[in-house]
Amino acid sequence: MQNPFKPTAGATPPELVGRAGLLDEFEYGLQQGSGAPGLLTIITGSRGIGKTVMLSAAEDIARAQGWAVISRTATPGFLARVGDDMLRLLEELGDGPPARKITAFSAAGFGLTTQLPPERAVDWRRTGQELLRVLDSKGTGLVITVDEIHAVDRTEISQLAADVQHFIRDGLPIGLIFAGLPSAVSDLLNEGVATFLRRADRINLHEAAIAEVTTSFSQLFSQGGITISHDLISEAAEATEGYPFLIQLVGYYLWLEADKAGWTLDQASVQRAIATAQRRNTLVVVESALSDISDRDRQFLDAMATQDGPSAAGQIGAVLKAKPNVVSKYRNRLIAAGLIESAGYGKVDFAIPGLRQYLRQ
Ligand SMILES: Nc1ncnc2c1ncn2[C@@H]1O[C@H](COP(=O)(O)OP(=O)(O)OP(=O)(O)O)[C@@H](O)[C@H]1O
Ligand SMILES: [Mg+2]
Structure with a gap:
């Protein structure tokens, strides 16, 4: 028998350990259709915790229910590529070419800019509407998944969010799932670029028992x-x-x-x-x-590594000779980056196994 384990980023493991029930709300949303809360979901968690794999699992569920799926990683220009995927789906569904002739979104060179020019954004939305109406008439809908939202410019995310909000307002069957590091998501929600995403279902992934x-x-x-x-x-x-x-x-x-x-x-x-x-x-x-944290963040982590279990803010402050508000600022930043997590009142612990041992060496 072949080795069933998959120690590779994004590869679906032989069994999803500790994830039972997490996608129930989403699955229920697919049955309910447009506007169901579970159709708007944000998956967060530290590196390697299984975000990409959860996205794949959600996509499988959507396909099994007959929904169309567009799956993209948030690299610059991804919105144009989602547009191209929508055009392709429209063609595949065989209801003739789009009412207006629309050329590929990324081929014209828009794919590399972080924003579709206004006239193309109109085309993008129209293509989406058309596709969603076709899918709606077949009793299904479209799920768009976007992985690694920490890696992309806010403009594209907020444009996508605005369009999806529009589709929902029109009663069209659309689902949107984001996955990213906690930092990206809290920034995104705090910056107010996509306030309607605050209502999204949050799935915060942790270690399995x-x-x-x-x-x-x-x-x-x-x-x-x-x-x-x-x-x-x-x-x-x-x-x-x-x-x-x-x-x-x-x-x-x-x-x-x-x-x-x-x-x-x-x-x-x-x-x-x-x-x-x-x-x-x-x-x-x-x-x-x-590799991408500041020296001060590193000192904070080093101070934590001197202890065996969770660290109290006061202990870290004493080592760093820093005031509570400064300690709390670094604490929040490191939590957002997925490196540490809160471990009971006023305490934090490492969110990545092996990190403590590594820092001690
Ligand atoms: N529930 C699970 N049970 C067992 N193994 C899992 C589970 N979820 C993910 N894995 C495995 O863990 C590894 C990391 O998964 P994945 O790439 O989805 O993590 P990620 O959170 O997307 O990581 P990154 O932050 O690097 O993008 C993969 O080898 C995958 O097969
Ligand atoms: Mg991933």
């Missing part, structure tokens, strides 16, 4: 005919800290070790797998997360 990881590992290993003791499975599950990327890495290297050793895993091979998984996690996630 260790017990669920244990169950998932047990099932997958037994399906693969791998012999491993319950204690060793628990040890491996523990090492993932419930963090999706590490679940895939640990699972992947356990499978690889089992393959080498006649499909049996002992203590030594489990430990080797865990060590390899943690090294890769550091390389891929931790170093990239730290």
Whole structure:
């Protein structure tokens, strides 16, 4: 049997651990149609927590219900590409060419600017309306997903939001799902560029419970005919800290070790797998997360790393010799960036596994 684990960004894992029920509201929204709250959803969470995979899961649900799906990553010019996708869908649906002849949105060079010129924005909206009317007549609708909204200029996001709001007002069947780091989303909502998005359903992704990881590992290993003791499975599950990327890495290297050793895993091979998984996690996630933060942010994290569990704001302030309002400013910034998370009243903890150990070295 092939190694089922997928330690690659965006790759759908063999099982979505700890995500039961999260897309129920969205699924219900698809049944209700235009204006249902679940059709407007924002997925947030730290790096590697599984945002892209959740978007794919939502897309699958939408397709299964007969909805059309446009899936884009928010790189400059993405709005023009969504326009092109809409044109293509209109053609595919076979109701003849759009009423007015509209040429591709990005081909004319608009794709690289962050804003459609006003006359093209009108075309964009008209194309959307036309497509949505066709889909509506078939009893379905359109879901647009936009990943990594932290990576793009606000103008495009707010233009998309304004158009979608328009479609909703017209009673057209449209769904919109964004995914991004918490920082992007709080900025977006605070800047007032797209106030109607404040009503969106928020799905904030967290680590899975260790017990669920244990169950998932047990099932997958037994399906693969791998012999491993319950204690060793628990040890491996523990090492993932419930963090999706590490679940895939640990699972992947356990499978690889089992393959080498006649499909049996002992203590030594489990430990080797865990060590390899943690090294890769550091390389891929931790170093990239730290690459774009300021020196002061780094000092804040270093102060946290001197402690074993969650850190109180007061303790961090003492190490940094900073006033509470300054500490709180950095705290909010690091939470928004998905590096730390609040851990009870006045305390914070690391949101990325391996970060503490890395900072200590
Ligand atoms: N619920 C889950 N259970 C198990 N593994 C998961 C789950 N969600 C995601 N994964 C795995 O975790 C890894 C990261 O997932 P994904 O790329 O969706 O994260 P992300 O939040 O989009 O990360 P980034 O911030 O880097 O874009 C992938 O290897 C994926 O297969
Ligand atoms: Mg992603």
